[in-house]
Amino acid sequence: MTAILESFFGGLSIASVLLLAALGLAIVFGLMGVINMAHGELMMLGAYTTFVVQNVLKGTPLESVYILFALVTAFIMASLLGIILERGVVRYLYGRPLETLLATWGVSLILQQLIRSISWQLATGIVLFSLLFFGTLWFFSRRGDFERFRGWFLGVMLPISAAITWFVSDLLGKTHKMPFTRPWFGTQGVDVTAPSWLRGGVPIVPGYQLPLTRLFIILLTAACLLGVYWFLNKTVWGLRIRAVTQNRNMSACLGIPTQKVDALTFAIGSGLAGVAGCAVSLLSSVSSNLGQQYLVDTFMVVVVGGVGKLIGSIAAATGIGLLNYVIAANALGPLLSFSPALTAISEFFASGPMAKVFVFALIVLFLQIRPAGLFPQKGRTVDA
């Protein structure tokens, strides 16, 4: 009994991380009809943001509540990156799922490398280049006849900006040496430590304590869920997002500014990924492949849950999280002891990776029976 309760709460806390990550992905997936392969890297950004905020606040009176600041900062940072991704890449690819998939995958690889190699030198370079190139682009594009000399502009400004950037960052690198060129995070993982009030646990059943960090994540997930539900269903912008998700063209004909809706949807979905990353950083060490670890599971939640229904994501995350945990921990082992064959099977799958394989097989089976997920949409479909 104890073992079952224990695995229930263990699984539940895994499920809540999955759900938190899936929430943002589901919102963006509903809008694009394609998964954002860089969603995991938005989580990674949230996790690294938490690390930075913790270090910045170290030694200040706010140190004990750094996690609250980290949550807000992670949301903002990830939303900003999400908006850049939407405005810079995805919006040119609406209605072309394969290209979107590939492009966001490319972005995800770039972001992983970026976080490994970012140093003061690289950061200065990126900022300088953006200022030079996009600044002049913005300045000239306000002129009415910009279209005519666009090609000329790109041909001249791109090399000039690149050359200046290269020269300056090289010079700075030579004069300041190591502290300037050393990567901030490097390829090794970095560690976030939970604030003191989140260490320890609450006794759930005799002999089992639910770690406070996990309880915190469960509550955080619940809060995000309520927030998203409220936003989507009770606000004007939520109504606009739901309308554009279902019928983009008609929404535009009614006067809804679809570009703003796209950017906002991306900002919220990405921000939630940032929050999820912040939560994940409390559970394990933070490294550049953090996103990859979660993306597949998260995607499974969205697919199994069905698009456009929060309740579907909740059910799917809980199901997948629990199953994973229960199988990996072999929690049902004692119950199966009557049959040697079943015991052998459950022991065979009783490890993290094997449990994943098992759950994955179950999902494939499930999708054969219900291709539209747990909660398929009612009503006549639209061809969008």
Next chain:
Amino acid sequence: MSQANGSVATSPAALDTQPMLDIRGLNVYYGESHILRNVDMSVQRGQMVCLIGRNGVGKTTMMKTIIGLLSPRSGSIVLEGKEITRLSPDRRAKAGIGYVPQGKDIIPRLTIRENLLLGLEALPPGSAKSQTIPDDIFELFPVLKTMLNRLGGDLSGGQQQQLAIARAMMGRPRLLVLDEPTEGIQPSIVLEIEAAVKSIIRETGISVLLVEQHLHFVRQADWYYAMQKGGIVASGPTKDLSKDVIQEFLAV
């Protein structure tokens, strides 16, 4: 209503004689197929204009180009003296066009109330948007009032059509564009829709551009344009509609 745009002719006389909608030399393609050929068409203020033509001649293409879902390769679309040819659909809705598409395009998983509230999006920014549905909308189609909390996708075809017109009217358009509002709808509802459109014109004085196949409805219009193979081949007051023209352009 004052025009903020300085380039627009603003003397009252000019405003009165300016057509509501003026289309010149419109050419529209789907890929390489030339659908609309040099179309000229205009809708005067307070007028109801009907576009007729057989299936597949390009009527819907015309309506989609007016609202901005398709962009013309050449030609111009001018609404109340303001060039809108390059504007996005949402800007055109805000400029005063209410659009009821052929497929009705009710948002299926929003309630009737939410679908109606979306109509408010066309109101110019800054105008106070109380998130309520005014009574005159329900006077047009009383049936909607009884099912505000049902999903749009669950309505019958006739009810969806009524909802689509009501939704367009929520945005207080000055030009209402209706693409075959009676297609595939039972005769009693056709009369209801016809009556509603007439009452809209009577009460609000807005202009209407209609695509229609029912002769009775066509005759309610002031002016007709007949389309064939993507070009306008005949036009005139509807009272002059001859048997020949009707035979040729209406699928009756």
